[in-house]
Amino acid sequence: MIIEKELKNCETIVLIAPIWNFRMPAIVEGWIDKVLSPPWAYTFKKLVGNYGYPIGNLKDKKAIIFCTYGSPRLAITTFFLNLPIRRLKRGVFHMCGIYNIVYRRYFAVPFVSDAKRKEFLDDVKKTANNI
Secondary structure, three states: OHHHHHHHOOOEEEEEEEOEOOEOOHHHHHHHHHHOOOOOOEEEEEEEOOEEEEEEOOOOOEEEEEEEOOOOHHHHHHHOOOHHHHHHHHHHHOOOOOOEEEEEEEOOHHHOOHHHHHHHHHHHHHHHHOO
């Protein structure tokens, strides 16, 4: 697969997406399911029967995730227990062996001032420049 060859040669995987209903859009979720999947991105060390634990094949990679939210921070962190972060970090990147993860979140985007939106964009630029 062409994308696997490109990822094999890169140092950093960057995802940029909004969070809708506590998930990334279907096209991003589909990309994750098709590309960051076994046996290429991880395999399983067999323990007993069909049970095992994942062995990540992308240990030399790092990930940067930029996500926008329509909800305020309080709702995401308190009521929904940071579900999108946990899903991406533990359920995707840790499975692949990627533990060097920068996760940048921008909350209540449709409701913030232009000055706040500029702060968000400046943070994206600063984070990208530090790759």
